[in-house]
Amino acid sequence: MDMTTLQTLQEAIAFATSAVGLTGKAAEAANAVKGLLASGKPGDAGEAASAVNALLTELTSANMMNLQLSKSLRDLSVVLEREDQFAQQRARYKLTSTPYGDLVLQLRAEKAEEGEPMHYICPTCFNKDRVISILQGDRDYKSCQVNNVHGFTFNRVDYRSNEPDPYF
Numbered sequence: 091m092d093m094t095t096l097q098t099l100q101e102a103i104a105f106a107t108s109a110v111g112l113t114g115k116a117a118e119a120a121n122a123v124k125g126l127l128a129s130g131k132p133g134d135a136g137e138a139a140s141a142v143n144a145l146l147t148e149l150t151s152a153n154m155m156n157l158q159l160s161k162s163l164r165d166l167s168v169v170l171e172r173e174d175q176f177a178q179q180r181a182r183y184k185l186t187s188t189p190y191g192d193l194v195l196q197l198r199a200e201k202a203e204e205g206e207p208m209h210y211i212c213p214t215c216f217n218k219d220r221v222i223s224i225l226q227g228d229r230d231y232k233s234c235q236v237n238n239v240h241g242f243t244f245n246r247v248d249y250r251s252n253e254p255d256p257y258f
């Protein structure tokens with residue numbers, strides 16, 4: 091092993107051992123190479139190559155772990171951003187009761203963006219799927235645009251008001 095290679099190897103070991111997040115096994119492999127160099131018999135290229143290969147394997151594994159960690163952190167960041175957006179959207183609405191007694195989410199007047207009309211959204215879809223589904227309908231009855239089973243009565247309308255009530 092020539093002096094340049096030896097120097098390069100020593101630099102590489104120094105760098106690897108100081109690398110952030112070096113796993114225990116990689117540190118062990120680096121120490122093995124270091125020990126070999128310090129033993130005063132760096133002439134045995136075969137032994138050195140095998141120790142360096144072991145270190146390379148460990149460093150590759152550490153690198154994979156770092157890649158996985160950064161992917162996990164990126165995913166987490168996306169999740170946190172989504173949570174933040176959800177919280178911001180949720181803050182724009184208040185849970186309110188219709189005169190009939192159905193619960194809906196109503197846009198807070200002070201949170202309305204320029205030109206945005208007052209409206210209600212479906213609390214079921216928003217809480218379950220984080221979907222903003224504006225309720226459509228007339229002043230008496232409105233329904234969710236995502237799931238028409240989600241209906242909301244705003245005012246009780248007695249269509250039989252001209253008929254005699256059979257229960258009286």
Ligand SMILES: [Zn+2]
Binds near residue numbers: 213216234235236237
């Ligand atoms: Zn709905």
